Amino acid sequence: MKQTISLFLITFLISISLSAQNTYVFLGSYNRDKTAASILVYQLDTVKGKLTQVTSVKNLINPSFLTVSPNGKYVYACTDSKTPNAGSVSSFEFNPQNKTLTFLNKQPSGGENPVYVSVHKSGKWLVNGNYTEGSVSVYPLLENGKIDSIAQNFQYQDGSVNKERQTRSHIHSTIFSPQYDYLFLPDLGADKIRCYQFDATQKQPLTATETPFTKTDPESGPRHLSFHPNQKFAYCIEEMSGTISAYGYENGILQKIQKVNTHPDTLTEGFESSDIHISPDGKFLYATNRGKENNIAIFTIDEKGLLANIGYQSTLGKHPRIFAIDETGKFLIASNVLTGNVVVFKRNLKTGLLKKTGKEVQLENVSCVQIKKI
Incomplete structure (x- = not known):
């Protein structure tokens, strides 16, 4: 009898703990109007897909990209983006109980x-x-969430073959390896995926590797990189060529195994690929196309890491720069910059296909979306 009561109590406490967690959606925008909200936080109804606004912040210029700390307490943003002779990174404290997002530094x-x-x-x-x-x-990040001064900075000069867009290096993302012991830097301007070892115990954590970069095809323009949950594969979306390169991965080394178009083979121009993510179960890959298409390309991933296209889903707006998949894999949320709308899609866990759900959120020049269960 006592064991039955204890088991019931443990189950009850676990259910309370799980129900106390909520899923939040963080949106950033290219917003030069300091009087308008430029970062907004919503709560995601994980049954209906509805978004309910929680809080927002103003007095920022162009928070173009956001990320949330592993513990969910802090939000970090690229700020003063697309601003000549400027650029900054900013930190915020998120308090879901008080429904506040507070600027730190x-x-x-x-x-x-x-x-x-x-x-x-x-x-x-x-x-x-x-x-x-x-x-x-x-x-370095301080215990209170604030950003300390720069510990390391590396500048690159080399470009590639396109004389209009690749006269010099253009780092487009900073991606940690699955074990967080390497850092990968897709470089659109140089047609390279740069790589460093990362030792979090050191005052200067980045050190050179024996293989400092993986060369991509000329004029491909590598943009974002996503690792498979099994840690054996990586996928890089290439903006300029509208392609995805698939790689086998081990100990900081990328070995190319496939290259596929993110768009139908019949389309020969007007594509501009942007973001890439893999479903939590590792069965499906999603990639956004801007330009003429404004859609999400959907691929299956087989046991060898190879991709096969199974369809396209319109993002119901123009210029889908960033999208995100929630931790359960039930929802995909796309942000359309030019139409300023954020669309929630429900994922079919078996087929990988998408269906719009809930009501769209409007945010002028919305540039980024991140999802975090807290």
């Missing part, structure tokens, strides 16, 4: 036009990529 980005920030799993390091000047900056 900011630091120079170490290069013009910051476009991507990542937090190490330890919560002690922030990495930022600067597009225009082609650089990466590494910052």
